[in-house]
Amino acid sequence: MSRLFAPSVFRPVWRRNFSATTSQRAINKLCGSAKEAIKDMKGSSIVLAGGFGFSGVPNTLINAIRDRPDIKDLTVVSNNAGMPGVGLGQLLETRQISKMIASFIGENKAFEKMYLSGDLALELTPQGSIAEKCAAGAAGVPAFYTPAAYGTIG
Amino acid sequence: MPQLEIFLGFDILTSTVQTGELPVRYNKDGTVAEMSKPKETREFNGKNYILEEAINGDYALIKVHKADKLGNCQFRRGMNNFNEAMAKNAKVTFVEADEIVEVGDIEPENIHVQGIYVKKVIKSTEPKKIEKLTFAKNPDELLQAGASCKLHI
Numbered sequence A: 001m002s003r004l005f006a007p008s009v010f011r012p013v014w015r016r017n018f019s020a021t022t023s024q025r026a027i028n029k030l031c032g033s034a035k036e037a038i039k040d041m042k043g044s045s046i047v048l049a050g051g052f053g054f055s056g057v058p059n060t061l062i063n064a065i066r067d068r069p070d071i072k073d074l075t076v077v078s079n080n081a082g083m084p085g086v087g088l089g090q091l092l093e094t095r096q097i098s099k100m101i102a103s104f105i106g107e108n109k110a111f112e113k114m115y116l117s118g119d120l121a122l123e124l125t126p127q128g129s130i131a132e133k134c135a136a137g138a139a140g141v142p143a144f145y146t147p148a149a150y151g152t153i154g
Numbered sequence B: 001m002p003q004l005e006i007f008l009g010f011d012i013l014t015s016t017v018q019t020g021e022l023p024v025r026y027n028k029d030g031t032v033a034e035m036s037k038p039k040e041t042r043e044f045n046g047k048n049y050i051l052e053e054a055i056n057g058d059y060a061l062i063k064v065h066k067a068d069k070l071g072n073c074q075f076r077r078g079m080n081n082f083n084e085a086m087a088k089n090a091k092v093t094f095v096e097a098d099e100i101v102e103v104g105d106i107e108p109e110n111i112h113v114q115g116i117y118v119k120k121v122i123k124s125t126e127p128k129k130i131e132k133l134t135f136a137k138n139p140d141e142l143l144q145a146g147a148s149c150k151l152h153i
Helices: A020-026 A059-066 A087-091 A109-116 A128-139 B002-006 B081-090 B138-143
Strands: A046-049 A074-077 A099-103 A121-124 A141-145 B023-026 B032-035 B039-045 B047-053 B059-067 B094-101 B120-123
Touching: A046 B081, A059 A121, A059 B023, A059 B059, A059 B094, A074 A128, A087 A099, A087 A109, A109 B138, A128 A141, A128 B081, B032 B138, B047 B120, B081 B094
Parallel strands: A046 A074, A046 B059, A074 A099, A099 A121, B059 B094, B094 B120
Antiparallel strands: A121 B023, A141 B047, B023 B032, B039 B047
16 A cells, blocks of 8 residues: 555645755754854853763753853752762852752762852752753643652651 | 651641742851742642742753754763753753764654754763762673663664
């Protein structure tokens, strides 16, 4: 049966359904460098940074932000904040982050010191809740109910 | 045990996230400048829940294994963590990929983040970092490590 259907290229022009595939040639999202990619980025914004520990962390992009001191007062959403000198830990040291929404704050002495000395705001959120808060925002869901953090200490 | 008595004084064990008892920001002198907001709670089918509000990000920084010039991305292993939800969430999504591939090289069913969510794609230049290095005690142990692990690249 399937052989009866000719490939779309052999379809007469008047029967073509003007799909968007031809416009693909015009799209090119590749950028030569991280610096060029983030050139229009502004401070005082909410930045979501992927990764868990050192796995799947966008280090090239984070380093590019570190090299742009004018991007500051960032609210960063990430599971944890790297380590001093690595990943998001660098942006803490350069004081570009003013608030963290995170679930794991261990392994980072700079983070702890800044939090306790009033240089950094922290919204401690359970790990699964952070993931779902991002997924909900992506899907256009404004809020959701979760049993996580109900009736537990800390 | 004074702390325990405080907690047992409530009908239920209260949580700091739920009741807004976590300091969000401290003052320089160590006193609390701002506490977290208490969360709304509700019961469904006899179980209690708290209301969490969605996050709407301005920018997302995303790490992927493969990406093409249309912005279609594929993750590998640990990259599957928060990256997908965050990539789809933010207004502007920047992607860094281990490998830039031709359009069509990633099978349609293997695309984890569709190009429509992505603004810019760059190639990763930073090497992968390892949080804690541990060493095999003898060469046999080294050879066996990862023997049961299949690579799906």
